[in-house]
Amino acid sequence: MNILKFFTAGSVDDGKSTLIGRLLYDTDSILADQLEALQSSNRKNDDGTIDLAILTDGLRAEREQGITIDVAYKYFQTEKRKFIIADTPGHIQYTRNMVTGASTANLAIILIDARNGVVEQTIRHSYIVSLLGIKHVVVCINKMDMVDYSETIYSSIIEKYKILAQQLKLADITYIPVSALKGDNVAQTSENMDWYEGESLLHFLEKVDTDSLDKSQLARMPVQWVVRPQTEELHDYRGYAGRVLSGTFNLNDKVTVLPSGASSTVEKIEFFDQALDAAHAGQSVIIHLKDDVDISRGDSIVNASALPQESKLIEADLCWMDTRALDTSIMYNIQHNSKITKCKISEILHKVDINTLEKHAAEEFKLNDIGRVIVKTADALAFDLYDDNRANGSAILVDPRTNLTVGALMFRAAVE
Amino acid sequence: MSTYNFDYLDELEAEAIHILREVAGQFEKPALLFSGGKDSITLVRLAEKAFRPGKFPFPLVHIDTGHNFEETITYRDQMVERIGEKLIIGSVQESIDQGKVVEQTGKNASRNALQTVTLLDTIAKYQFDACIGGARRDEEKARAKERIFSVRDEFGQWDPKRQRPELWNIYNGKIHKGENIRVFPISNWTELDVWNYIRREKIDLPSIYFSHERDCITRNGQLMAASPFLNMDDEDVVERKQVRFRTVGDMSCTAAVESDATLIDDIISEISASKISERGARLDDKVSEAAMEDRKKGGYF
Structure with missing residues (x-):
């Protein structure tokens, strides 16, 4: 059994929270005392049934306003898989929350209201999915019960969506007609839509390939901590602790340490009381090198024959996440895995209108703005392009005045 | 590879x-x-x-x-x-x-x-x-x-x-x-x-997580361990019960559940079948929504 992390893009009106509530309800993930709390709540559907959306509205302000403000994480499990849902709000003023939820997901569910079809927010949500490089996309055409489960309506929406998908270069897309409210095609295939030959949403989520084994050659491990017991019996012990971001390290692999550029060989790989032959993407291990090289937190151990790029000038997509606008005159801190250095946004190349996908020149960058910039860093970063290696192609910006996380960066190119 | x-x-x-x-x-x-x-x-x-x-x-x-x-x-x-x-x-x-x-x-x-x-x-x-x-x-x-x-x-x-x-x-x-x-x-x-991990790693736990006999009273529909820390009066009836605890907090706010689960495997099947969430046994969460x-x-x- 493995884990599928997915995120849902859609607005209250699309029935997003209802869909998640439905998934939890139909997989028996809601327990009696939670159900009791639900039943005693004042919010009910028009027909008096429980409003499943309440399950995901966690904070008091959200319950009062009936909307999802923040990212809520929900968990459920079937016999086949453990699921982690990042439930994010879909309104434009919460774009940053969507970006946050999407950043850790390997699948996105985009909700379209069958009565409205592809609308402005569909473009926005799909753009974020493509920007964050989410591999699998499920487009749920929801509220099919309100359009008499019409195949014609469903098909015409799909045709429109395909044009958008092509424009955004979204590759792996699955379309499912559902009614979250009634449960059609959510956990079980629906009898109301005989014309639909595909699977229910849940069955699809259970079997979609998450490809947990990263076959890329881009072996990368940022060093988080140097383990040095300095006891009598472990006098010379020096292990580099970190989580393998991507690729695989095998014993005797030739590696390079960045930024120093020192070469060495993997001598030993440890995981607690085990000695391993290899460390794969996702594993937290301790690596020992044959040579005595100077390594500290913030350095990276990488495959010597597939080096990352190194640059102090990087072209990147930026999503601005703070109420205080970007200030191109000040220094920010950039955090790229365990490496932190100073930086400036030296140029704004363009901003994207995420409702229309039009690019335009811009002087300022405000909350929820997304666009292309040039980042100039104090120390060179050893990075991969986001599309090649998400884990080593992303970074956050931290405002030194407030310590808040103010920007999300996706690296697109090293500037020559 | x-x-x-x-x-x-x-x-x-x-x-x-x-x-x-x-x-x-x-x-x-x-x-x-x-x-x-x-x-x-x-x-x-x-x-x-x-x-x-x-x-x-x-x-x-x-x-x-x-x-x-x-x-x-x-x-x-x-x-x-x-x-x-x-x-x-x-x-x-x-x-x-x-x-x-x-x-x-x-x-x-x-x-x-x-x-x-x-x-x-x-x-x-x-x-x-x-x-x-x-x-x-x-x-x-x-x-x-x-x-x-x-x-x-x-x-x-x-x-x-x-x-x-x-x-x-x-x-x-x-x-x-x-x-x-x-x-x-x-x-x-x-x-x-957490339970599956504890089982896999063979982690030792305090014995109160497993079924044992204990003097209990019922408060607000929940079983509480009778103890000097609970303000008890004549209305409280002490009963001997076979119980275990799902969370371990202060004795005055952690409720027991009736259970025969003596092994981790029993606990895991009990939780899988349970219809009450873990914090449902915490009186401190019940004050308001x-x-x-x-x-x-x-x-x-």
Whole structure:
């Protein structure tokens, strides 16, 4: 059994929270005392049934306003898989929350209201999915019960969506007609839509390939901590602790340490009381090198024959996440895995209108703005392009005045 | 390429170890909040996996309400002895003696709320800048929205509206003087995940998690262990019951469940079949719909 992390893009009106509530309800993930709390709540559907959306509205302000403000994480499990849902709000003023939820997901569910079809927010949500490089996309055409489960309506929406998908270069897309409210095609295939030959949403989520084994050659491990017991019996012990971001390290692999550029060989790989032959993407291990090289937190151990790029000038997509606008005159801190250095946004190349996908020149960058910039860093970063290696192609910006996380960066190119 | 099977427990474990090492790398004076419950016991195992053969880069901190299950304290002391790490105890009794908090009165009196003050005092006394805790997002809906690195202001308060975005696996640990960060490495685990992990790792637990006979009374529909810490009167009928505990907190607010589960396998099947969530056995969450949110804003774990 493995884990599928997915995120849902859609607005209250699309029935997003209802869909998640439905998934939890139909997989028996809601327990009696939670159900009791639900039943005693004042919010009910028009027909008096429980409003499943309440399950995901966690904070008091959200319950009062009936909307999802923040990212809520929900968990459920079937016999086949453990699921982690990042439930994010879909309104434009919460774009940053969507970006946050999407950043850790390997699948996105985009909700379209069958009565409205592809609308402005569909473009926005799909753009974020493509920007964050989410591999699998499920487009749920929801509220099919309100359009008499019409195949014609469903098909015409799909045709429109395909044009958008092509424009955004979204590759792996699955379309499912559902009614979250009634449960059609959510956990079980629906009898109301005989014309639909595909699977229910849940069955699809259970079997979609998450490809947990990263076959890329881009072996990368940022060093988080140097383990040095300095006891009598472990006098010379020096292990580099970190989580393998991507690729695989095998014993005797030739590696390079960045930024120093020192070469060495993997001598030993440890995981607690085990000695391993290899460390794969996702594993937290301790690596020992044959040579005595100077390594500290913030350095990276990488495959010597597939080096990352190194640059102090990087072209990147930026999503601005703070109420205080970007200030191109000040220094920010950039955090790229365990490496932190100073930086400036030296140029704004363009901003994207995420409702229309039009690019335009811009002087300022405000909350929820997304666009292309040039980042100039104090120390060179050893990075991969986001599309090649998400884990080593992303970074956050931290405002030194407030310590808040103010920007999300996706690296697109090293500037020559 | 060698084949490997990266199970969901391996993935959760690797994520938690990564988070613990980020704490070690980003903070000057971190601490691990240890309650004696299964979640913090799991954290200790994860810390061993993150830092051995080295020492933990942080002490364990126990906020002791003085109303403990005896079994928890015995377990705590034996564990500290086994792992050879430092333990710091913050005592609620001391806070009461110093007049910093006042003991609640009445039938439902509990020291649960008081421990927030002791916790904040202990953080201030030792100047901890990061406190690792075993809270999970599946426990409660306010927790479902909390970050893995969660900033507390000088007064220990959590502000849900000013949470930092947390992207990819990058954790921003920058804080101002006086602030601290609560870190939750097992945020993405469920109760069942914790139990499956304990089984897989063969982790020893305090005996109260397993079925045993105990004198109980029924309060607000819940079974409570009869103890000198509970204000009992003539209306309370003491009954001998076969019970176990799903969470381990202060004796005055942790309810028992009737159970014959004596082995971890029994517990796992019991939880899988259960229709009551773990925090359903915590009277402290029942106060209002936003009870947890309010306590977290005030500095609670």
